[in-house]
Amino acid sequence: MTVDLAALSTAVREAVAECRERVAALHAELPRNQLVVWTAGNVSERVPGADLFVIKPSGVSYDELDAATMVVCDLGGNKIEDGTAERLQPSSDTAAHAYVYRHMPEVGGVVHTHSTYATAWAARGEPVPCVLTMMADEFGGDIPVGPFALIGDDSIGRGIVETLRESRSPAVLMRNHGPFTVGRDARAAVKAAVMCEEVARTVHIARQLGEPTPIPAADVDALFARYQQVYGQRGER
Amino acid sequence: MTVDLAALSTAVREAVAECRERVAALHAELPRNQLVVWTAGNVSERVPGADLFVIKPSGVSYDELDAATMVVCDLGGNKIEDGTAERLQPSSDTAAHAYVYRHMPEVGGVVHTHSTYATAWAARGEPVPCVLTMMADEFGGDIPVGPFALIGDDSIGRGIVETLRESRSPAVLMRNHGPFTVGRDARAAVKAAVMCEEVARTVHIARQLGEPTPIPAADVDALFARYQQVYGQRGER
Amino acid sequence: MTVDLAALSTAVREAVAECRERVAALHAELPRNQLVVWTAGNVSERVPGADLFVIKPSGVSYDELDAATMVVCDLGGNKIEDGTAERLQPSSDTAAHAYVYRHMPEVGGVVHTHSTYATAWAARGEPVPCVLTMMADEFGGDIPVGPFALIGDDSIGRGIVETLRESRSPAVLMRNHGPFTVGRDARAAVKAAVMCEEVARTVHIARQLGEPTPIPAADVDALFARYQQVYGQRGER
Amino acid sequence: MTVDLAALSTAVREAVAECRERVAALHAELPRNQLVVWTAGNVSERVPGADLFVIKPSGVSYDELDAATMVVCDLGGNKIEDGTAERLQPSSDTAAHAYVYRHMPEVGGVVHTHSTYATAWAARGEPVPCVLTMMADEFGGDIPVGPFALIGDDSIGRGIVETLRESRSPAVLMRNHGPFTVGRDARAAVKAAVMCEEVARTVHIARQLGEPTPIPAADVDALFARYQQVYGQRGER
Numbered sequence: 001m002t003v004d005l006a007a008l009s010t011a012v013r014e015a016v017a018e019c020r021e022r023v024a025a026l027h028a029e030l031p032r033n034q035l036v037v038w039t040a041g042n043v044s045e046r047v048p049g050a051d052l053f054v055i056k057p058s059g060v061s062y063d064e065l066d067a068a069t070m071v072v073c074d075l076g077g078n079k080i081e082d083g084t085a086e087r088l089q090p091s092s093d094t095a096a097h098a099y100v101y102r103h104m105p106e107v108g109g110v111v112h113t114h115s116t117y118a119t120a121w122a123a124r125g126e127p128v129p130c131v132l133t134m135m136a137d138e139f140g141g142d143i144p145v146g147p148f149a150l151i152g153d154d155s156i157g158r159g160i161v162e163t164l165r166e167s168r169s170p171a172v173l174m175r176n177h178g179p180f181t182v183g184r185d186a187r188a189a190v191k192a193a194v195m196c197e198e199v200a201r202t203v204h205i206a207r208q209l210g211e212p213t214p215i216p217a218a219d220v221d222a223l224f225a226r227y228q229q230v231y232g233q234r235g236e237r
Numbered sequence: 238m239t240v241d242l243a244a245l246s247t248a249v250r251e252a253v254a255e256c257r258e259r260v261a262a263l264h265a266e267l268p269r270n271q272l273v274v275w276t277a278g279n280v281s282e283r284v285p286g287a288d289l290f291v292i293k294p295s296g297v298s299y300d301e302l303d304a305a306t307m308v309v310c311d312l313g314g315n316k317i318e319d320g321t322a323e324r325l326q327p328s329s330d331t332a333a334h335a336y337v338y339r340h341m342p343e344v345g346g347v348v349h350t351h352s353t354y355a356t357a358w359a360a361r362g363e364p365v366p367c368v369l370t371m372m373a374d375e376f377g378g379d380i381p382v383g384p385f386a387l388i389g390d391d392s393i394g395r396g397i398v399e400t401l402r403e404s405r406s407p408a409v410l411m412r413n414h415g416p417f418t419v420g421r422d423a424r425a426a427v428k429a430a431v432m433c434e435e436v437a438r439t440v441h442i443a444r445q446l447g448e449p450t451p452i453p454a455a456d457v458d459a460l461f462a463r464y465q466q467v468y469g470q471r472g473e474r
Numbered sequence: 475m476t477v478d479l480a481a482l483s484t485a486v487r488e489a490v491a492e493c494r495e496r497v498a499a500l501h502a503e504l505p506r507n508q509l510v511v512w513t514a515g516n517v518s519e520r521v522p523g524a525d526l527f528v529i530k531p532s533g534v535s536y537d538e539l540d541a542a543t544m545v546v547c548d549l550g551g552n553k554i555e556d557g558t559a560e561r562l563q564p565s566s567d568t569a570a571h572a573y574v575y576r577h578m579p580e581v582g583g584v585v586h587t588h589s590t591y592a593t594a595w596a597a598r599g600e601p602v603p604c605v606l607t608m609m610a611d612e613f614g615g616d617i618p619v620g621p622f623a624l625i626g627d628d629s630i631g632r633g634i635v636e637t638l639r640e641s642r643s644p645a646v647l648m649r650n651h652g653p654f655t656v657g658r659d660a661r662a663a664v665k666a667a668v669m670c671e672e673v674a675r676t677v678h679i680a681r682q683l684g685e686p687t688p689i690p691a692a693d694v695d696a697l698f699a700r701y702q703q704v705y706g707q708r709g710e711r
Numbered sequence: 712m713t714v715d716l717a718a719l720s721t722a723v724r725e726a727v728a729e730c731r732e733r734v735a736a737l738h739a740e741l742p743r744n745q746l747v748v749w750t751a752g753n754v755s756e757r758v759p760g761a762d763l764f765v766i767k768p769s770g771v772s773y774d775e776l777d778a779a780t781m782v783v784c785d786l787g788g789n790k791i792e793d794g795t796a797e798r799l800q801p802s803s804d805t806a807a808h809a810y811v812y813r814h815m816p817e818v819g820g821v822v823h824t825h826s827t828y829a830t831a832w833a834a835r836g837e838p839v840p841c842v843l844t845m846m847a848d849e850f851g852g853d854i855p856v857g858p859f860a861l862i863g864d865d866s867i868g869r870g871i872v873e874t875l876r877e878s879r880s881p882a883v884l885m886r887n888h889g890p891f892t893v894g895r896d897a898r899a900a901v902k903a904a905v906m907c908e909e910v911a912r913t914v915h916i917a918r919q920l921g922e923p924t925p926i927p928a929a930d931v932d933a934l935f936a937r938y939q940q941v942y943g944q945r946g947e948r
Contacts, residue, residue, distance in 0.1 A: 134588050134651075203597065
């Protein structure tokens with residue numbers, strides 16, 4: 001049974017419209033931060049107050065994206081009828097996003113890229129070790145590796161959720177594939193994607209000429225706790 | 238005997254004009270995706286319904302290209318008389334493009350660059366191994382290496398065609414030279430050039446700190462089959 | 475006791491206003507020179523003729539910065555009351571900047587980034603060796619490494635000052651953290667941050683394929699002395 | 712004895728004015744092609760029909776350069792009196808440029824940068840081996856290394872000239888310093904600087920994972936001869 005947006009309340013329809021705007025605008029951060037080439041990355045956000053999320057259409061270039069081209073899906077990953085973008089299919093990664101929203105109620109945004117350095121660690125199946133204070137701040141430890149999983153069923157989503165549950169990191173490197181990141185909203189998930197690539201790159205470069213000095217676990221804990229509480233303006237991050 | 242555009246049908250002349258527009262616009266993707274420096278890369282497209290193709294003029298910078306500066310050639314690689322751009326010679330790689338169009342009727346677009354990471358693999362004469370899901374999607378396996386060939390006759394074109402015929406990959410790394418990519422049209426060949434550089438770079442970086450995990454051949458096949466069928470909007474890729 | 479800007483002289487208030495303009499404008503150099511991602515770097519400048527400095531607000535993106543959003547602090551690192559930006563908290567690195575201004579009266583500007591290559595050397599706790607003439611010019615020798623220090627008290631500031639006092643370098647790589655640079659004003663500190671990343675990157679790349687040739691100490695001294703005296707226009711650098 | 716521009720013929724003054732325009736515009740290619748940071752690179756061009764050349768002022772950022780800020784020098788490297796830019800001193804590398812113009816009459820343009828990969832080879836004192844067809848085309852062989860030389864007399868200029876005389880390459884890597892390139896005019900020298908960095912980077916990356924395949928000397932000769940004769944439009948390169 002497909003949901004029809006026209007049958008939903010005005011409040012939900014307004015929330016969908018605002019969510020479309022945010023998600024469309026945040027896609028510009030992917031090429032701007034050099035996380036993607038061509039059409040190979042996507043952002044989604046849970047619609048506040050509804051069992052819906054908004055996601056990138058499949059195979060459309062970042063230049064052509066706007067609020068109207070975003071696709072609305074239910075938590076089963078099915079495109080809902082909304083008139084606005086009926087010709088467009090959602091990202092081929094939609095099932096993975098939907099699985100995360102179903103199983104992690106605290107997550108309000110999901111980002112997937114094949115950003116180069118994070119994907120290189122994923123190709124070796126190796127976690128990024130926590131050897132930078134900014135990594136301790138953002139990720140609270142290593143960035144973990146999730147299983148190899150084929151697209152087409154819940155394997156990718158399940159691999160993401162099971163890996164993230166055993167970690168404080170908002171990022172997981174899916175083996176031979178690339179990073180998925182989560183956040184309380186789409187903006188936080190995009191920030192995690194940007195920081196994931198940055199630390200993957202910096203630690204890679206550090207490792208090329210020797211071994212980075214580890215940070216003691218107690219210091220990682222202290223940095224993570226402080227950053228999650230005090231950074232930014234009045235609770236914003 | 239040189240073809241004269243004025244002697245061709247109105248339909249062909251219109252097809253040529255549209256093809257000039259597309260090819261000129263697609264050249265902007267080469268510097269934008271950091272595949273080229275100075276004037277060192279070119280795009281061509283077969284004119285639908287005619288034994289002609291449109292290609293970049295030689296030695297002209299990307300800023301100065303527009304539809305009028307594109308050069309029209311027959312499948313022998315000879316510039317045809319068309320009035321519009323008579324002062325400009327076609328790319329010095331024109332013979333290689335022409336050979337591909339003569340021997341691969343399914344190909345509608347060809348791109349040549351010296352993009353850095355792809356060319357680095359070509360300098361070692363080493364194929365890029367298929368260790369990423371996005372590589373399985375796009376290339377269906379390793380990106381193969383073609384022979385060393387001097388410019389000036391059909392050696393480069395023959396090397397491209399013979400190598401591509403033994404592979405599912407739309408990209409070939411010509412030894413000590415650089416990548417050539419093909420597609421059903423110029424846009425698809427440009428996408429293949431962008432993805433070729435991206436996976437060449439990612440696998441290079443993965444290999445710098447160890448060995449990437451291989452993807453089983455059956456999984457490569459499954460990913461390739463799925464991607465070729467379902468990605469994008471209504472058959473677009 | 476918090477300082478109130480309104481209680482200060484007109485001359486100081488004008489100096490603060492000009493300083494806000496300079497510091498806001500210089501923040502644009504951080505992303506432009508690829509020294510930062512997201513909000514992870516900051517510039518400050520001592521207000522001429524006052525025991526105050528101007529610094530970036532915490533967690534605000536570079537696009538949103540202007541003179542009005544800059545935060546004014548006393549040399550204890552406390553935000554002063556100035557009406558203009560009362561909702562914004564200063565950078566979480568403010569205590570480190572303040573410590574430098576208190577203990578190095580010759581310093582008029584401080585910059586902190588996590589620029590990739592400099593941070594990679596910091597992660598290994600390894601100084602950048604002086605093997606380039608432009609390094610001799612700007613840094614007068616190796617770029618030194620400072621101690622590992624947690625944020626939250628004077629540890630970072632003290633580590634910066636103690637390390638810089640034993641060196642001619644205007645840059646220090648704080649272990650597992652990133653570079654801090656100083657200058658007679660904010661512009662000079664930004665230049666040092668740009669040059670620090672550039673030489674960290676170039677020497678890294680040189681070292682990847684072998685050992686760079688050292689420059690004899692007497693030549694380093696001669697280059698440094700000459701550059702500090704004669705480069706640029708009439709005493710500007 | 713200082714030359715005074717006002718005492719020269721109208722034809723020379725017009726040639727100077729045109730040369731100022733060209734050299735100012737070409738400086739934009741340095742940051743655009745990522746060959747420089749801050750103010751660390753310079754372009755000069757011999758004034759046709761006069762024993763003069765036009766060069767960048769010292770320590771001025773690329774954004775602030777225009778025809779009026781360019782500095783005119785005689786072949787001794789002395790700034791001439793020309794009214795237009797009397798407050799600005801020429802680049803600190805002016806003596807090296809002047810030496811090249813005095814000793815290589817066929818050279819009409821000189822470029823100096825510290826571009827990253829070329830400088831990395833220079834730091835190890837290692838020539839870039841000719842393992843790419845585009846290197847054979849442009850450089851006709853390896854890019855050679857010149858001696859270590861201090862700034863302040865003719866040492867750098869002499870090192871450039873002596874090294875270039877034994878090579879077909881328009882680029883030389885001055886040890887621990889960086890590349891200098893020459894051309895028949897400033898544009899050709901800028902092209903050589905761009906290509907020098909590109910091949911230095913590509914061969915570096917190729918070497919990171921193994922040994923590139925050499926190109927036989929006879930093939931290098933054939934490629935160089937062909938490219939110097941036929942590339943581009945009507946003798947332009």
